[in-house]
Amino acid sequence: MLRLQKHLLPDLLLHRSASPIHLSLQRALLSIAAATSSSPGHFSAEDYLVTTCGLTREEAAKAAKCFSHWKSPAKADAVLAFLTGPALGLSKADIALLVAKDPRILNSSVDKNLRARLDGFRSHGFSTAQIRSFVRAAPCFFRIFNIDEKLGFWMPLFSPDKFLRIVKRNYYLVSSDLDKVVKTNIRLLQERGLSVQDIDRMCVANPRLLTCNPDVTRAVLVRADELGVPRNSLMFRQAVNSVAGLGPETMASKLKMIGKTLGCSDAEVARMVRMSPQLLRCSREKVQRVYEFLTKMVGVDAKYIQGRPTILMYSQERRLAPRNYVMKVLQEKGLMRKDLSFYSIITISDKLFYSRYIQAHKDVLPGLANAYASACKGKMPS
DSSP: OHHHHHHHHHHHHHOTTOOHHHHHHHHHHHHHHHHHHHSTTOOOHHHHHHHTTOOOHHHHHHHGGGGTTOSOSHHHHHHHHHHHSTTTOOOHHHHHHHHHHOGGGGGSOIIIIIHHHHHHHHHTTOOHHHHHHHHHHOTTTTTTSOHHHHHHHHTTTSOHHHHHHHHHHOGGGGTSOIIIIIHHHHHHHHHTTOOHHHHHHHHHHOTHHHHSOHHHHHHHHHHHHHTTOOTTSHHHHHHHHHHTTOOHHHHHHHHHHHHHHHTOOHHHHHHHHHHOGGGGGSOHHHHHHHHHHIIIIIOOOHHHHHTOGGGGGSOIIIIIHHHHHHHHHHHHTTOSOTTSOHHHHHSSOHHHHHHHHTGGGTTTOTTHHHHHHHHHTTOOOO
């Protein structure tokens, strides 16, 4: 009957000048449809997903395909009651995200699946709040990933908090094959002299190194070696992280750009990158903008920058320009040597800079602190 209604109603509604027979049939079908919709046995999964779970109509239409067998919302109600109850305490927004990403969770058994999964998380040191964070970070894997296998491997390496920070950036940590992918990548990194502690630190900044295809990791390590950075050094770890997101052509283009901007040879560029591999992560625009500021406003030359390549990575707006302003003011007042290296001024911490160059002169220059604060916000004093 419902199929008949779907086929006939659109046609009947289009023919408003239909004959009395057609009008009678239209009224009968509409009456039957209304009775069917209001009958106790009728259940719309799509409407339930919208009104109860908070999905959009488009998300609900897609997810409803998983529930063609539903006769009532009883099982879904039990799942939602458990997920939003004391055991986990998910919010409405959490439920909408979880169900949109993994609608089949509403078919789960509370006792055989969901409760057991929470117990599994807790057995590896996760608090209820941390489990909620996992649901938000990787909703599509909460129901299906092998908790004992994956957390049993990762928890000796990371705390739950660090694990969650990494998963937020790369949820493949819980889906990648441990033997074929993760352990192979770890072995490749260790073969280059990186310790477990080094790999731990690298994962926070670049977790895909452990979950990408091992062939990709091999290529990254080759490019890091080509920079000439000694293995078993802090710089090599930075080199690996820096080239991880760069293909061969992009890396060659970056090296060429640095040489062209600073007017230096390939050998000089190679030396700069060995000193500061993270320079490869700077954009062309940033390098050019900071180089022009240093040479025109600060007054240093290309050779000075080549010997201190890290200087190109500092923020012009939040660090270089404000500290240059303070330096110029103090030099004009005779409170700072004019031959003091600008590099020594920008590399110290904010606290030490403020204490040494602003607080120390508050009696002579009472307005310097406010001027510096404005400069740090992008409002350079005139």
